[in-house]
Amino acid sequence: xxxxxxxxxxxxxxxxxxxxxxxxxxxxxxxxxxxxxxxxxxxxxxxxxxxxxxxxxxxxxxxxxxxxxxxxxxxxxxxxxxxxxxxxxxxxxxxxxxxxxxxxxxxxxxxxxxxxxxxxxxxxxxxxxxxxxxxxxxxxxxxxxxxxxxxxxxxxxxxxxxxxxxxxxxxxxxxxxxxxxxxxxxxxxxxxxxxxxxxxxxxxxxxxxxxxxxxxxxxxxxxxxxxxxxxxxxxxxxxxxxxxxxxxxxxxxxxxxxxxxxxxxxxxxxxxxxxxxxxxxxxxxxxxxxxxxxxxxxxxxxxxxxxxxxxxxxxxxxxxxxxxxxxxxxxxxxxxxxxxxxxxxxxxxxxxxxxxxxxxxxxxxxxxxxxxxxxxxxxxxxxxxxxxxxxxxxxxxxxxxxxxxxxxxxxxxxxxxxxxxxxxxxxxxxxxxxxxxxxxxxxxxxxxxxxxxxxxxxxxxxxxxxxxxxxxxxxxxxxxxxxxxxxxxxxxxxxxxxxxxxxxxxxxxxxxxxxxxxx
Numbered sequence: 001x002x003x004x005x006x007x008x009x010x011x012x013x014x015x016x017x018x019x020x021x022x023x024x025x026x027x028x029x030x031x032x033x034x035x036x037x038x039x040x041x042x043x044x045x046x047x048x049x050x051x052x053x054x055x056x057x058x059x060x061x062x063x064x065x066x067x068x069x070x071x072x073x074x075x076x077x078x079x080x081x082x083x084x085x086x087x088x089x090x091x092x093x094x095x096x097x098x099x100x101x102x103x104x105x106x107x108x109x110x111x112x113x114x115x116x117x118x119x120x121x122x123x124x125x126x127x128x129x130x131x132x133x134x135x136x137x138x139x140x141x142x143x144x145x146x147x148x149x150x151x152x153x154x155x156x157x158x159x160x161x162x163x164x165x166x167x168x169x170x171x172x173x174x175x176x177x178x179x180x181x182x183x184x185x186x187x188x189x190x191x192x193x194x195x196x197x198x199x200x201x202x203x204x205x206x207x208x209x210x211x212x213x214x215x216x217x218x219x220x221x222x223x224x225x226x227x228x229x230x231x232x233x234x235x236x237x238x239x240x241x242x243x244x245x246x247x248x249x250x251x252x253x254x255x256x257x258x259x260x261x262x263x264x265x266x267x268x269x270x271x272x273x274x275x276x277x278x279x280x281x282x283x284x285x286x287x288x289x290x291x292x293x294x295x296x297x298x299x300x301x302x303x304x305x306x307x308x309x310x311x312x313x314x315x316x317x318x319x320x321x322x323x324x325x326x327x328x329x330x331x332x333x334x335x336x337x338x339x340x341x342x343x344x345x346x347x348x349x350x351x352x353x354x355x356x357x358x359x360x361x362x363x364x365x366x367x368x369x370x371x372x373x374x375x376x377x378x379x380x381x382x383x384x385x386x387x388x389x390x391x392x393x394x395x396x397x398x399x400x401x402x403x404x405x406x407x408x409x410x411x412x413x414x415x416x417x418x419x420x421x422x423x424x425x426x427x428x429x430x431x432x433x434x435x436x437x438x439x440x441x442x443x444x445x446x447x448x449x450x451x452x453x454x455x456x457x458x459x460x461x462x463x464x465x466x467x468x469x470x471x472x473x474x475x476x477x478x479x480x481x482x483x484x485x486x487x488x489x490x491x492x493x494x495x496x497x498x499x500x501x502x503x504x505x506x507x508x509x510x511x512x513x514x515x516x517x518x519x
Contacts, residue, residue, distance in 0.1 A: 018162020021246040027220040028157055028169055032176040034213020035109055035149030038116055038206050040180025042085060042142050044329075045206070048188030048322065049199035054078055056199075057132045080136050086431040088143020089150070093423030096151045097272070097416040101230065105156035105223045108148065109213065115145035116210035124204020135203070142206065147427055150177075150403070151419040158407030159223040160244055162253075164472050167343040167404055174400035175336045182329035189322055228254070229261045229412040260476055264413040275417040280488045284409040287467055288422040291352070291402040294459030296429035298359050298398055299452030302437055303390050304328075306370070310383045328391060335395035347471040348401050348408075352463050355397015360456035362390035363449040370446035408470045408478050 046053065057077055061069045069077075092115075099108040119138030126134045153173045161169040184202075188194035193202040221240035228237035234254065241250040275281060311324045343351060366386040373379035402422070410418040440448050466485070470478050 018164050018245070020165060021244060023220070023246075024160065024165075024169070024244050027160070027217075027244075028172050030213055030216045030220065031109060031153050031156060032173050034209045034217065035112065035145075035153050036173040036176040037180040037183075037209050038142070039146040039150055040177035040182075041184045041206055041209075042139075042146060042180075043177075044181045044184035045188065045202060046081065048185070048190070048194035049202060050078070052194075052196045052199050053081070053135070055196075056127060060130050060132050063130065077132065077136070081139055083431060083434055084136055084139040085143040085146070086427050086434060088140040088145075089147035089427035090143075090424055090431065091140075092144040092147020092149075093151060093420055093427055095144070095148060096423060097420045099148070100152060100155065100226075100416045100419075104226050104231075105152055105159065106217060106220065107222070108152050109156065110217055112145055112148045112152070113210040113214045115141050115148070117207045117214075119145075120204050120207025120210070124200050124207070126203075127200045138203075145210075147423060150426070151423040154403040154407055155415060155419055156223055158404070159225040159412075160221075160240075162245070163474055164344060166408065167348060167471060168340050170404035170407060171336065171340045171343055171400040173403065175333070175340055177399075178329070178332045178336045178395065182326070182333050185322075185326045185329045189326070194322075224253075225257055225260075225412055228257045229264070256474055256476065260411055263476065263479075264411055270414040270417050272417045272420050275414055275421065278414075280483060280486050281410065281414055281418075283466060283485045284482050285418070285421065287409065287462075288402065288406050288418060289425050290459060290462050291405065291467075292422050292425040293429055294356060294455060294462075295398050295402050296426055296433060297452070297455045298356065298394070298459070299363055299390070299449060299456075300394055300398075301430075301433050302441070302448060302452060303366075303387055306366075307387055310370075310380065310387060315380075328387070331388060332391055332395050335392045336400060339396045339400055342396075343401075343404075344471060347469045348405060349463065349467060349469045351397040352401050352467065353397070353460060355393045355395075355399075355401070356456050356460045356463065358393025359390055359398060360453050360460060362386045362393060363453035363456060366390070367446050367449045367453070370449075405467070405470065408473075408475065409482060411475055411479055 054074060058069050058074060061067075096108075099111065103111060119141040122134045122138040122141075126132065126138075150173075154170055157169050157173065158166055186192070187202055187205070193199065221243055222236075224237040224240040224244070227233050227240060237257070238250060238254060241253055242248055245253075270278060270281075275285060307325065307328060308321050311321050312318060316324055339351060363386075366383060369379045369382040369386060373383060406418050406422045407415065437448070440451070444451075468478075468481050468485075470481075473481075
């Protein structure tokens with residue numbers, strides 16, 4: 001009998017520490033390929049075939065009205081085609097809370113596939129149907145898909161992962177976003193589908209990952225935290241955890257979820273308005289807003305915009321630039337993949353500081369190099385090095401980590417609202433940069449990157465002083481750390497409080513924390 005108890009205790013300890021089971025790996029791959037991959041694919045897919053698509057717009061107009069479009073009208077239509085995607089992403093972010101609370105995390109991802117399959121059919125048949133309006137409409141619908149998936153996938157995977165793997169699994173969605181970008185760049189080569197005959201197929205392929213997810217995801221479990229805390233179904237939550245962990249003894253995690261549930265009962269489910277006025281979550285909210293703004297306003301779009309010009313000035317032939325762009329996409333994938341493996345070793349905070357720091361330095365050096373490249377022969381190579389360094393910095397820190405921290409900094413009742421806020425900031429800033437950057441570049445030229453440099457520096461300073469390390473901590477432990485910064489009391493069990501007090505580098509505030517051993 002004692003031996004049996006010892007074995008169960010050992011099994012519980014393993015469950016506590018967590019391992020990557022086959023089921024957890026498969027649900028990660030299916031959800032990220034079916035959802036996150038499409039975000040990246042549709043960010044990049046219209047870049048290569050843009051001239052052929054604009055010709056199609058013009059020819060369709062000619063067939064209808066007997067005259068070609070005015071240049072200004074054609075520019076307006078193309079601007080709408082590009083900008084509808086981030087605008088749809090913003091609308092998708094606003095749907096996150098209502099859908100995940102009522103349909104669950106898995107249910108929301110399944111519903112979201114409709115926002116991919118329908119526009120894929122519309123875009124794929126647009127040339128045959130001779131309707132450019134269908135493409136513009138499809139871009140906003142596929143944007144809604146991206147807005148939902150960019151928030152729901154990290155939430156879904158973060159709630160299913162053991163604490164020691166939560167960071168690594170939380171970066172996988174960003175990895176598949178970069179893979180989606182790279183695949184779109186490869187398929188968009190003029191020798192493949194980035195040509196007059198192939199662009200409708202290129203746009204329509206986005207429906208394939210959605211169909212795969214729609215078929216396979218129903219076989220995987222719903223988020224155990226959603227089942228227990230929001231649906232009150234401990235039996236289903238326990239079964240889901242047992243499948244995900246590969247062990248029968250999941251008492252430790254069930255107990256931790258029950259503590260979280262008990263701690264949140266007095267708050268109820270928080271809306272976005274309540275979240276914005278709730279003192280206990282003030283610094284968490286400010287932190288995700290700062291990190292999301294830093295992520296999108298740090299110059300990533302500007303760097304990609306300048307990249308072709310920089311490579312051409314370095315002697316790369318115009319026809320070969322598209323292959324160099326694919327190379328940059330590959331660097332992005334490799335460095336994001338590296339982040340998956342090192343995040344649990346070095347932590348989230350270090351990756352954020354190093355990532356934004358590299359972006360800051362790269363923007364400063366790039367400004368200098370772009371201004372001197374006509375007078376100093378080797379300056380174009382400094383520009384190339386700056387672009388690559390910037391991509392590496394963004395890939396390991398600025399791009400993937402903020403979404404991981406939204407999952408970790410908020411508990412179950414406030415997490416959907418937090419993702420709505422973070423996602424809305426993400427997409428609004430994305431939309432704003434796309435709208436403003438061309439005007440800023442015309443007015444300031446290469447000095448535009450100094451603005452990005454200052455934004456990166458401000459983000460680094462904020463992270464250094466405010467954002468704590470969350471590596472290998474439970475959601476309740478992270479909540480306790482942030483409670484001290486917010487100057488509020490949080491009820492916790494004695495064992496968890498002892499664990500938190502032993503954590504080096506947490507804030508020591510004079511406020512006392514309520515210890516409730518009955519929770």
